[in-house]
Amino acid sequence: MQEPTFLILTALAGGSRHGYGIITDVERISGGRVRLRAGTLYAALDRLQGDGLIAADREEIVDGRLRRYYALTDTGAERLATEAERLRARAELATRRLAALPRLRGDGSPA
Amino acid sequence: MRTLEDRYRRLLRWYPAEHRRVHEDEMLGVLLATAEPGRSRPPFSEATDLICGGLWLRFRYTPERLRRAGWPDAAALTALLAPLLLLALTLRYALDAVLVARLAEQEVVLVEIVPGGLLTFDMFNAAPAWLAAGTAAVLALAGLRRTTAVVAVAAAVFQMVTQPWEGGTGFVTMTLRAVTPGLLLLMLAAAVLVSPGPRRAVRLLGGTGVGLAVVAACAAVLAGSRLLDLSTPLGNGPPLAATAVAGAAAGVMLLRSAGGRRAAVVLAVPLAAPLLMLGWRAALLLGAGGAG
Incomplete structure (x- = not known):
């Protein structure tokens, strides 16, 4: 799963969001590192909807303009959980190995 | 004066109409909400992103979309009918x-007997190219996909590069000799590589459809040749009629499925090439006549 997809699904795991809401949430989750543009976001939303990972939730009109909210589907939640578990296992392995590095333990000898 | 919204709306025209109908208003809201205050033109990076997004949505072809559109079936039918x-x-x-x-x-003085130029020089120079084309067709029918693709591309290049320059005998003859088989060979090369197999083509066309296509092809051999034209009083009439009837019947069976309709369009391109060349030539002659 590519990072923007993971971030969009993670944003929607926090509740249904409209396009601008997803952009701001993704920026926050990524610590300001990823700022999705509208073209990229809507291409991703179209693909994720096609794959059944997200679905349009509800619509509202704000200042005369349509806002469509998107929500994570059960399949999307499962895929995100699998990906999160995969990343967690990797991160855990990396942390264990780093902890075993002698120079990080203060031994001073090269790895 | 154009506003930022007008400019974004123009950029959104890159998106397919169906996508615009559902998402245009929503996307405009997002674009305007994320725009820097006071900006009157979209930033270059934003414009590029929208154009790329629109093009991606227009031209994305997932395997599922291709399957639903019938393209694998079209490839199977082309891989059977082109040979x-x-x-x-x-x-x-x-x-x-x-x-x-x-x-x-x-x-016999050939040029006088066969108007249009059955010159021995032309005929025998073309032999290697036709041998290569025939070999590619036989390999395709034998089910040797990769070998077919390689031989077909080589034969197409050989046919298209060498044949038009061999003692020209008119636009239509030249096209039938070079462009039509060249394009057929290229289509065959592409089709055999992605075709789900000849069984699929036979299932789509049906036994009768395949039989009719074979009859039409055999009749077309006689109809196109000068053999009957010169040796029987009826000339090419009977085989021409047989080609038309069997070809039309096979065509009807081909047009029944979405894949068949796509294969018909694909195969119509090389077959229509002589007519297009004839039209082009007529236009050139008319232009020259008009100028004179």
Whole structure:
């Protein structure tokens, strides 16, 4: 799963969001590192909807303009959980190995 | 004066109409909400992103979309019908070559008897190209996909590069000899590589459809050749009629499925090439006449 997809699904795991809401949430989750543009976001939303990972939730009109909210589907939640578990296992392995590095333990000898 | 919203709306025209109908208003809201205050033009990076997004949505072809549109079926049918057409063209050439050789033995002045130029020079120079085209067709029917693709591309290049320059005998003859088989060979090369197999093509066309296509191809060999034209009083009439009837019946069976309709469009391109060349030539002649 590519990072923007993971971030969009993670944003929607926090509740249904409209396009601008997803952009701001993704920026926050990524610590300001990823700022999705509208073209990229809507291409991703179209693909994720096609794959059944997200679905349009509800619509509202704000200042005369349509806002469509998107929500994570059960399949999307499962895929995100699998990906999160995969990343967690990797991160855990990396942390264990780093902890075993002698120079990080203060031994001073090269790895 | 154009506003930022107008400019974003223009950029959103890159998106398919269906996508715009559902998402245009929503996307405009996002674009305007994320725009820097006071900006009147979209930033270059934003414009590029929108154009790329629009093009991606217009041209994305996932395997599922391609399958639903019938393209694998079209490839299977093209991989079956293109070799039949190529074999018909090759056999037509072989018949004419034998005829010319016989007439030459009898020391008949060929150009007078066969208007349009069945020149021995032309006929025998074309032999290697037709041999390659016929080989590709046989390999395709034998189910040797990769070998077919390699031989077909090589034969197409050979046919298209060498044939038009061999003692020209008119636009239509030149096209039938070079452009039509060249394009058929290229389509065959592409089709065999992605085709789900000949069984799929036979299932789509049905036994009767395949039989009719074979009959049409055989009749086309005789109809296109000068053999009957010169040796019987009825000339090419009967085989021409048989080609038309069997070809039309096979065509109807082909048009029943979405894949068949796509295959028909694909195969119509090389077959229509001689007509297009004829039209182009007529336009050139008319232009020259008008200028004079």
